[in-house]
Amino acid sequence: MIRFSFCVVVALVVLSGCASDPAPSEQLRLTEQAISQARAVGADEQSTELNLADDKLAQAQAAMLDEAHKDARVLAEQAELDARLAEARVLTEKSQEQLLELNNRINRLRQQLGELP
Amino acid sequence: MSRLVVVSAALLFLAGCAGSSGQSAEALNAANQRFQSVKENPDVLRSAPKDVIRAGESLARADRLSSYWGSEDDVVHYAYLSQRYSDIAEEHSALMLNEERIAKLELERQRLQLALREAKLLGVQEQSAWLEEQLVSLTRNEGGRGLVITLGDMLFDAGRAELKTSANRTALKLVQFLQLNPRRVIRIEGYTDNRGDAAENLKLSRERAQAVADVLIDLGIDAGRIEVQGHGEDFPVAENASSQGRAQNRRVEVVFSDEQGRLGSTR
Numbered sequence: 001m002i003r004f005s006f007c008v009v010v011a012l013v014v015l016s017g018c019a020s021d022p023a024p025s026e027q028l029r030l031t032e033q034a035i036s037q038a039r040a041v042g043a044d045e046q047s048t049e050l051n052l053a054d055d056k057l058a059q060a061q062a063a064m065l066d067e068a069h070k071d072a073r074v075l076a077e078q079a080e081l082d083a084r085l086a087e088a089r090v091l092t093e094k095s096q097e098q099l100l101e102l103n104n105r106i107n108r109l110r111q112q113l114g115e116l117p
Numbered sequence: 118m119s120r121l122v123v124v125s126a127a128l129l130f131l132a133g134c135a136g137s138s139g140q141s142a143e144a145l146n147a148a149n150q151r152f153q154s155v156k157e158n159p160d161v162l163r164s165a166p167k168d169v170i171r172a173g174e175s176l177a178r179a180d181r182l183s184s185y186w187g188s189e190d191d192v193v194h195y196a197y198l199s200q201r202y203s204d205i206a207e208e209h210s211a212l213m214l215n216e217e218r219i220a221k222l223e224l225e226r227q228r229l230q231l232a233l234r235e236a237k238l239l240g241v242q243e244q245s246a247w248l249e250e251q252l253v254s255l256t257r258n259e260g261g262r263g264l265v266i267t268l269g270d271m272l273f274d275a276g277r278a279e280l281k282t283s284a285n286r287t288a289l290k291l292v293q294f295l296q297l298n299p300r301r302v303i304r305i306e307g308y309t310d311n312r313g314d315a316a317e318n319l320k321l322s323r324e325r326a327q328a329v330a331d332v333l334i335d336l337g338i339d340a341g342r343i344e345v346q347g348h349g350e351d352f353p354v355a356e357n358a359s360s361q362g363r364a365q366n367r368r369v370e371v372v373f374s375d376e377q378g379r380l381g382s383t384r
Binding site for chain 2: 099
C-alpha cells in the first residue's frame with residue numbers, strides 16, 4: 001500500500017513537472033537566430049551540424065504545435081548548439097584556408113628573394 | 118480499480134520518459150571525458166572560457182539528474198549540450214590560434230614584400246647603371262649615327278653567317294639594355310672586306326646582321342624594334358690592303374636610337 005501511494009506520488013510529480021513546462025518561444029527564437037547566423041558566415045547543407053540543427057528546429061516547431069513544450073525545448077536547445085558548432089567550424093575552416101594561402105604567398109616571396117642576384 | 122488505472126498510467130509514462138539507463142550512463146561518461154580534455158587545454162580555456170564553463174554546468178546538471186529515477190532522457194540531453202559546448206570551445210580555440218598565426222604571418226609577408234620590392238628596385242637601378250657603363254665602353258658616338266657598337270668578325274666563321282657562341286655575352290647585354298630601355302630601337306648593319314664577289318659580300322653582310330637580330334629576337338626583343346641592313350664592302354673602317362685592316366672591316370654594327378626611339382639616318 002505504501003509502495004503504491006509512493007508510486008502514485010512520484011508519477012504525479014513527474015507528470016506535473018512535464019505538464020507545467022512553459023512554451024519555449026524564447027528558446028526557439030534563439031535557435032532560429034543561431035541557425036541564420038551560421039548560414040550568414042557560410043555554413044551550408046554540407047555541414048552535418050547545420051543539417052541537424054535544421055531537422056531539430058523543424059521537429060521542435062512541430063512539437064510546439066502539439067503543445068509538447070518539453071520536447072520542443074529540448075530539441076530547440078540542441079539545435080541552437082548544433083548551429084553554433086556549425087558556425088564555429090566554418091569560421092575555423094576559413095581561417096585554415098587563409099593560413100594556407102598566406103603561407104603560399106610567403107613561400108613565393110622567399111623564393112623570389114632567393115633568386116635575386 | 119481507478120487506482121490501478123492511475124498507477125499503470127504512471128508506470129507507462131515513466132517507461133516512456135526513461136531511455137535505457139545504460140544509454141544515459143554512456144552519454145554522461147562520454148561528455149565527462151570530453152569536458153576533462155577540454156578543461157585541461159590552456160588554449161581552449163583562454164579563447165572560450167564561457168563555453169568551457171557552460172560545458173561544465175551542463176555536465177554537472179546531467180550528473181545530478183542521473184541520480185534521479187526517470188530522468189534518463191534529461192541526462193542524455195544535458196550530456197549532449199555539454200559535449201556541444203566542449204566542441205564549440207575547442208573550435209573557438211582552433212580559430213583563435215589560427216588568427217594569431219595569421220597575424221604573425223601577415224607581418225612576415227609585408228616585411229618580405231617590402232624587402233623584395235626594395236631589392237628589385239635596387240636591382241633595376243644598379244643593373245641599368247652597370248649596363249649603360251658596359252655598353253658605353255663598347256660604343257662610340259659617331260656624329261649623325263648616334264651610339265654604335267661594333268661586333269668584331271671573330272663572332273663569325275669565315276664566309277658563314279651563324280653567330281658563334283662567343284657572341285652570347287654581348288647579345289645578352291644588348292637584350293638587357295633593350296629591356297631596360299623599352300623605347301629605344303636599333304639598326305643592325307653588316308659589313309665585309311673587299312675580297313670575293315661584291316654581290317656575295319652584300320648578301321653575307323645582310324645575313325650576318327640578320328643572325329644578330331635573330332638572336333636578340335629569340336631572347337625576347339620585339340622584332341619591330343630591330344632594323345637590319347647589309348652594306349657589303351662599302352664603308353670600310355680600315356684599309357683592305359692588310360689582313361688586319363680587312364679583319365676590322367668585317368664587322369656588324371649595332372646603331373642605337375635615342376631614348377625617344379629616333380634612329381640616326383641610314384647610310
